Amino acid sequence: MGLIQASRGTRDILPDEVVYWQQVETAARQILGRAAYREIRTPIFEQTSLFERGIGEATDIVGKEMYTFVDRGERSLTLRPEGTAGAVRAFIEHKLHTQGGVQRLWYTGAMFRYERPQAGRQRQFHQLGVEVLGSADPRADAEVIAIATDLLQTLGLKDCTLSLNSVGNPSDRQHYREALVAYFQPYQTQLDSDSQERLYRNPLRILDSKDPRTQEICQTAPSILDYLGPESQSHFQRVQQYLTDLGIAYQLNPCLVRGLDYYTHTAFEFQTENLGAQATVCGGGRYDGLVQELGGPETPAVGWAIGLERLILLLQQQAQVFSTQLDFYVVARGEVAEAQALCLAQKLRQQGFAIELDLSGSAFGKQLKRADRSGAPACLIIGDAEAEAKTVQLKWLKSGQQQVISQADLLTQTEALRQQLITVS
RNA sequence: GCGAGCGUAGCCAAGUGGUUAAGGCAGAGGAUUGUGAUUCCUCCAUUCGUGGGUUCGAUCCCCAUCGUUCGCCCCA
Numbered sequence: 001m002g003l004i005q006a007s008r009g010t011r012d013i014l015p016d017e018v019v020y021w022q023q024v025e026t027a028a029r030q031i032l033g034r035a036a037y038r039e040i041r042t043p044i045f046e047q048t049s050l051f052e053r054g055i056g057e058a059t060d061i062v063g064k065e066m067y068t069f070v071d072r073g074e075r076s077l078t079l080r081p082e083g084t085a086g087a088v089r090a091f092i093e094h095k096l097h098t099q100g101g102v103q104r105l106w107y108t109g110a111m112f113r114y115e116r117p118q119a120g121r122q123r124q125f126h127q128l129g130v131e132v133l134g135s136a137d138p139r140a141d142a143e144v145i146a147i148a149t150d151l152l153q154t155l156g157l158k159d160c161t162l163s164l165n166s167v168g169n170p171s172d173r174q175h176y177r178e179a180l181v182a183y184f185q186p187y188q189t190q191l192d193s194d195s196q197e198r199l200y201r202n203p204l205r206i207l208d209s210k211d212p213r214t215q216e217i218c219q220t221a222p223s224i225l226d227y228l229g230p231e232s233q234s235h236f237q238r239v240q241q242y243l244t245d246l247g248i249a250y251q252l253n254p255c256l257v258r259g260l261d262y263y264t265h266t267a268f269e270f271q272t273e274n275l276g277a278q279a280t281v282c283g284g285g286r287y288d289g290l291v292q293e294l295g296g297p298e299t300p301a302v303g304w305a306i307g308l309e310r311l312i313l314l315l316q317q318q319a320q321v322f323s324t325q326l327d328f329y330v331v332a333r334g335e336v337a338e339a340q341a342l343c344l345a346q347k348l349r350q351q352g353f354a355i356e357l358d359l360s361g362s363a364f365g366k367q368l369k370r371a372d373r374s375g376a377p378a379c380l381i382i383g384d385a386e387a388e389a390k391t392v393q394l395k396w397l398k399s400g401q402q403q404v405i406s407q408a409d410l411l412t413q414t415e416a417l418r419q420q421l422i423t424v425s
Numbered sequence: 426g427c428g429a430g431c432g433u434a435g436c437c438a439a440g441u442g443g444u445u446a447a448g449g450c451a452g453a454g455g456a457u458u459g460u461g462a463u464u465c466c467u468c469c470a471u472u473c474g475u476g477g478g479u480u481c482g483a484u485c486c487c488c489a490u491c492g493u494u495c496g497c498c499c500c501a
Contacts, residue, residue, distance in 0.1 A: 005474095008492070060499050064426070082501085111501080116426080119494070120501085127501060194498065210497080260500090269501095280501060307501030333459070362454090368461045383459055397461070 009115070009123025020312045025108065027154050028128055035147055037104040037130055042086035044110065048076040054085035054294055056261030058202065065113040067123075079112035082260075083129045083305060084287070085294070091133055092296035102140070103133040108308070120278035120310045129284075129305035133291065136300035138235050141266045141286060142242035148282050148304055149248050152270060157314055159274060160281060162249065165256035165267045166236040167204075168228045170289070176227035177203055187217045207255040223254040232265060239266055258283065262290040266302065274317060275310055282306040327353040327421055329371035329379040333364055337387035344380065344392065344407055351414050372397055377424045380410075396424060 006012055013021060032039075048068050055062050067079035080086055087105055090096075096103050108128040115121060130147065132140045145162070152160055167173055180203040188196060192211035199206065207218055228236060243250055250268075258267045267285035275281070284304025291299035328348065332341035338361070345357040356374055358367045364381070371379040381393035392410060395402040410417070 005492070065499080113500075115499075116497095117493080118496085121499095125501070129501090205499090258500095277496065278501080283501060305501060310501060331460085363457090364459045365457075365461075366454095368459095370461090372461045379461090381460075385459085393460085395460075400461080402460085 007123075009117040011122065017312070017316075020315055021308070023315070024128070024155060024308060024311060028106070028108070028151055031147060031151050031154065032106045032130065035104070035143070037106045037147075040087055040090060040105045040107050041109070042083075042090050042107065043080075045077045045079050046086055046089065048078040050085050050089055050294070051078055051081060054088065054262065054290060055082065059260055061113060061260070065115055067112045067114055081113045082111055083107050083109070083127055084131060084262075084290070084303060087129075087131050088133070088291055088294055088296070088301070091131075091299075092291065092294055097134060097297055097299060102135045104130070105133070106130045118276070118278065120275045120307070120313055122309060126308040127305040128308055129303060131301060131303035133301045134299050135302075136288065138238035138266075139242055141239045141302050142246060144284065144302055144304055145243060145268060146246050146248060148270060148284070148306070151306075152282070152311075155311070155315060156318065157272075157281075157311070158318060160270050160272050160314075161251060163253040163256050163269045163271060164240070164243075164250045165224065165253050166228060166232060166239075166265050167224060167257060167263055167267050167285075168232040169264055172224075172228050172232050173204075176222070176224050179222045179227065180204065180206070183221050184217070190214075190217065204257040207257060218255065225252075225254050235265055258285055262287040262293065264288045268304070272314060274314060278307075278310060280307070281310050281314065325354060325425075326356055326374055326376040327378070328355050329374045329376040330355055330357045330382075331364065331367040331371055331379055332358070332382040332387075333361070333367070334382075334384045334387060337382040337384060340387055340390075340407065341380075341382050344382070344410070347411055351411065353414075353417075377421055396420075398424060 048066070051066060052062055057063070061081050066081055069077055071077055087107060091103060091105075106129065109126065110124050111127050112124055114123060117123060130144055132144055149162070168176070181199060184191065184195075184199055184203065184206060188199065190213055191199070191206065192209060192214050195206045195209050195211065195214050204224075206214065207221065209215060209218070225236075240250075256267055256269060263285045265286040265288065268283070269280045270282040271279040272281055273279065282304055284302070286300070286302040288300040291297065291301060328345075330341050330345045332338045341357060345355045348355050356376065358370060360367065360370070364383070368379070368381075377398065378394060378396045381395060383393075386392055386404075389406075390408070391404050391406050393402055394405050394410070405413075
């Protein structure tokens with residue numbers, strides 16, 4: 001019918017759903033604030049080369065998923081596909097390292113990847129992420145994981161498991177990569193076609209193939225954990241020890257590899273079985289080389305990102321209801337009464353009450369029905385008689401009890417009103 | 426980028442190559458001109474995502490397109 005719809009892979013978040021988003025944002029602000037993380041807001045688009053260098057030319061994100069365009073000044077720009085590159089660029093550009101010590105940052109916002117939409121996967125989606133810049137201490141790894149755990153738990157997320165791995169430093173990984181290629185080569189023809197292609201380009205990826213025969217072959221493949229040098233091993237051991245000290249359960253998964261080139265040492269994911277193929281709710285790890293790669297000083301770093309659409313899908317599945325709580329629903333009929341209702345509603349709002357004013361002008365019966373459905377514990381009724389006497393009928397919807405009170409008293413006895421609202425609910 | 430399924434009102438849906446496209450929820454009005462439940466009555470898709478084709482005739486069959494869902498790839 002020619003109506004313009006939201007573009008493919010984008011969607012509107014309507015008021016009923018926004019309450020979930022606010023719930024997440026409020027919890028995040030509180031938890032991150034307590035841990036001395038500070039919010040950073042970076043641009044939605046960046047120079048294309050930032051992502052090419054930061055994420056890695058060989059990755060799918062850079063290879064086929066970026067929203068890249070040329071602007072009127074002939075610059076190649078890209079809508080950010082993830083948040084880390086921009087945050088690190090800002091860190092370097094504004095020389096935040098000169099502020100000394102460790103920088104703890106967090107961000108939230110829209111990200112863009114050109115992919116086939118699926119449940120829990122869109123072209124415009126939202127992440128909430130943290131980055132700790134300037135610490136190589138394994139306690140930093142443990143801290144970010146603990147904060148993610150805390151946030152997910154606070155939101156009441158169930159059935160979410162933490163997978164943990166180490167991908168070592170670049171030299172460990174190089175040795176491991178060679179060993180893997182050597183192991184897989186004899187099986188080359190038995191691997192699924194995707195994995196055959198990955199054999200030389202990105203052999204680590206073969207490990208998380210979903211093809212049954214490939215998985216079988218992977219069972220006896222060499223483990224990255226046997227290729228970690230002493231330093232990497234010690235780092236990984238300490239991360240695990242700290243998690244145990246924190247009482248955080250995790251599962252070692254030597255097949256866990258991250259998609260982006262910049263990861264080193266710790267890699268982790270929070271996964272669920274309730275999202276179909278999109279199992280990862282939160283993914284992160286350490287990226288000691290990225291800051292330098294982007295032209296900054298040598299700066300170890302660790303962080304994670306939560307996919308908010310996925311998180312909120314899970315919260316909705318758990319049927320948690322967060323409704324905006326109304327205190328009074330105001331109903332009026334008649335010209336004078338309607339004017340009084342308008343003013344009374346506004347004055348009560350100024351006193352801190354949450355008020356919905358019925359604007360329909362329809363019969364009291366209809367207005368009362370709406371009052372009932374609004375979820376407000378009580379309603380205020382003003383008709384001709386009340387308008388004349390400058391009073392209001394205060395009706396408690398649960399009990400049906402009703403009392404007459406003067407409009408002036410209503411505004412001065414706010415403490416008593418508040419008490420009544422509390423006892424009723 | 427590849428493979429498969431789906432698209433009938435705000436929501437959930439039945440339906441058939443043949444004049445008027447079930448039903449339910451929600452919504453509006455009324456019975457009740459000042460009080461929430463229940464009940465009852467009335468209204469609520471000139472049209473079946475969009476465009477084209479086949480046909481005397483298409484919501485139904487065919488093609489294309491858009492959207493969506495599931496899987497692969499990949500990722501949050």
